[in-house]
Amino acid sequence: xxxxxxxxxxxxxxxxxxxxxxxxxxxxxxxxxxxxxxxxxxxxxxxxxxxxxxxxxxxxxxxxxxxxxxxxxxxxxxxxxxxxxxxxxxxxxxxxxxxxxxxxxxxxxxxxxxxxxxxxxxxxxxxxxxxxxxxxxxxxxxxxxxxxxxxxxxxxxxxxxxxxxxxxxxxxxxxxxxxxxxxxxxxxxxxxxxxxxxxxxxxxxxxxxxxxxxxxxxxxxxxxxxxxxxxxxxxxxxxxxxxx
Amino acid sequence: xxxxxxxxxxxxxxxxxxxxxxxxxxxxxxxxxxxxxxxxxxxxxxxxxxxxxxxxxxxxxxxxxxxxxxxxxxxxxxxxxxxxxxxxxxxxxxxxxxxxxxxxxxxxxxxxxxxxxxxxxxxxxxxxxxxxxxxxxxxxxx
Numbered sequence: 001x002x003x004x005x006x007x008x009x010x011x012x013x014x015x016x017x018x019x020x021x022x023x024x025x026x027x028x029x030x031x032x033x034x035x036x037x038x039x040x041x042x043x044x045x046x047x048x049x050x051x052x053x054x055x056x057x058x059x060x061x062x063x064x065x066x067x068x069x070x071x072x073x074x075x076x077x078x079x080x081x082x083x084x085x086x087x088x089x090x091x092x093x094x095x096x097x098x099x100x101x102x103x104x105x106x107x108x109x110x111x112x113x114x115x116x117x118x119x120x121x122x123x124x125x126x127x128x129x130x131x132x133x134x135x136x137x138x139x140x141x142x143x144x145x146x147x148x149x150x151x152x153x154x155x156x157x158x159x160x161x162x163x164x165x166x167x168x169x170x171x172x173x174x175x176x177x178x179x180x181x182x183x184x185x186x187x188x189x190x191x192x193x194x195x196x197x198x199x200x201x202x203x204x205x206x207x208x209x210x211x212x213x214x215x216x217x218x219x220x221x222x223x224x225x226x227x228x229x230x231x232x233x234x235x236x237x238x239x240x241x242x243x244x
Numbered sequence: 245x246x247x248x249x250x251x252x253x254x255x256x257x258x259x260x261x262x263x264x265x266x267x268x269x270x271x272x273x274x275x276x277x278x279x280x281x282x283x284x285x286x287x288x289x290x291x292x293x294x295x296x297x298x299x300x301x302x303x304x305x306x307x308x309x310x311x312x313x314x315x316x317x318x319x320x321x322x323x324x325x326x327x328x329x330x331x332x333x334x335x336x337x338x339x340x341x342x343x344x345x346x347x348x349x350x351x352x353x354x355x356x357x358x359x360x361x362x363x364x365x366x367x368x369x370x371x372x373x374x375x376x377x378x379x380x381x382x383x384x385x386x
Contacts, residue, residue, distance in 0.1 A: 153275025153291060161270055180262040180281060192270030198287070199266040 002033025003056035005048070005071050007063030010095065011039050018095055018110055022062070025114040033058070038070070048074040052084050060091045060117065064098040065137075066218040073134045076127050076233050091117050091237035098217055100170040101136050106239030116239045123242070126183070127233045128167035128215075131225040135215035139165040139207075139227060146209030146223065148188065150202045155190075162191045165205065165227055169243045183244050186227055204228040264297070269304055283313070285320070292324075299328075303337050310342075325359070 004026075010019060026032050034056070041047055048059065048071065061071040072090060074080075093113040094102035107113050128135040141163045148155040157163060166187040174181060174189075177197075181187060185201035192198070205227050207213060212220040264281025267273050272288040279295040286302040292309045293299070299313035305320030312327045319335035325342040326332070332346035336354035343359040351357070 151278070153273055153277050156272040156274070158270055178263060179266060180264050182264075190268060190271055192268055196268040196270045196286070197266060198268035198271050199263065201264060 001056050002031055002058045002060060003048075003051050004033060004035045004060045004062055004093075005044075005067065006035060006037045007061075007067035007070075008037065008039035010063060011037070015095060019062075021111055022093060022095075022114060025111045029114055029118050031114065031117060033060075038067070044070050045074040045077050045079070049077075049080050052080060052088060057087060058089045058091065058117075060093060062093045062095060064094065064096050064218075065101050065216045066098065068092050068101045068136060069134070069216045069218040072127065072136055072234065076134055076230065085234070089120075089122065089235050089237055093117070100138075100217060101168075103172075104137050104168045104170040104243050105236060106242030107237075108239065117237055119237075121238050121240070122235055123238045124232045125234055125236050125244075126167055126229040126231050128165075128186070128227065129230050130165075130213060130215055130227045131221055133215055133219065133221050134230075135167060135218075137166065137168050137170045137216050139213045139215050140217075141207075141211050141213055144209060144211050146207060146211055148200075149206040149208065150188075150200060150204075155198075155200070157190060158192070160193055163207075164189045164191075165207070167229060172243060175243065181244075184229070184231070186229055265295075267305075269302075301338075303335075316346075 036047065038044060059071060059075060061067040075085060075088060075090060092102055092105060092107055094107060094109045107116050128139065130139050143159055144157055144161065144163050145159045146157055166189065169181055179199045182201050185203065186205055188200040188205060190198040206224060207227060208224045211223055213223060213225060214220050262282060263284050265279055265283045267285045267287045267289060269286045275291045277291065277293045280297065282298045283295045284300045285305045285307060287305060289307045289309055294312040297314055299311065299316040301307060301318045301320045301322065303319045307321065308323045310324045311322060314329045315331045316328045317333045317335065318338045318340065321339045323341045326340060326344045328346040330347040332349045334340065334351045334355045334357065336352035338355045340357045341359060344357060345362045348365050349363050
């Protein structure tokens, strides 16, 4: 059974037309299913868990990074047994801005996404864990003055750098760089002035400092925090042009 | 990009593609770094560095550490002992204060090395002379 989770921003009238087109396309492809809207729902975790227990197998977030992060965080939450999770397929129909997760998964916007869901190209992905919060793509801080602890060494980062901590790559330009983007590791990219670049990969990193870390450009958490990967956690539908 | 230029400059440097770690000019690393992959240093490192693969130290890098690698190209500053299993290239702007141990070496004019140097190279032809039975063993196996 398909479960479509619509984000609350889609209630705005300017999204009616695109939603209609998507719904028609899904019906044509025989992919229609139950729709839930996040507008009035406060506890998305218990709602998603209930639908999974009732037999939902394909969970499709309809919206942007925030929607995807909310739905995936609910799915990989400890209170949902791995027995349920192993039969679940997650996918995304991107609408609006803030779409780095869709870019990473290689899913095109709106109606094109319906074709990708039909094609069912499946990958098992790791999920990033920052403290108690999950992320799909990356955690980032712009202009941080922070420190990182990795194994036996520490990294001092100056204020004018941009820190990205990746699970899945969302930047096509990184594919052409001369470093090894190992998908089984936490990947740390620090961009400085004059194209200066630092790169580390590790199993776990502790981020120290007085700042906020943004996860998937969807939510923020306070420092200090530990970041690691939960391995092989979720089956997702991806497009041909995925970036990992 | 500067790193790319360095990669293409000399054939030997091609081994440094797919870096596992890059320490850029704008950051500082303190502690004991242990890696399996290629390492590029353009910034500052204090502590120790050990990698099972290759190491490239750029012109502006300042490394205060004992360093171990499989192959290395040094263009910056090292204060500490340097142990390289195979090939070591010391560039013209390199400054090494510490003992150096390696398999093969090339040193450019202008480089500064202050310390004891040990080169454990074995000529491949000499190796063959020392182990003449190896090819016969191979042929008898066939």
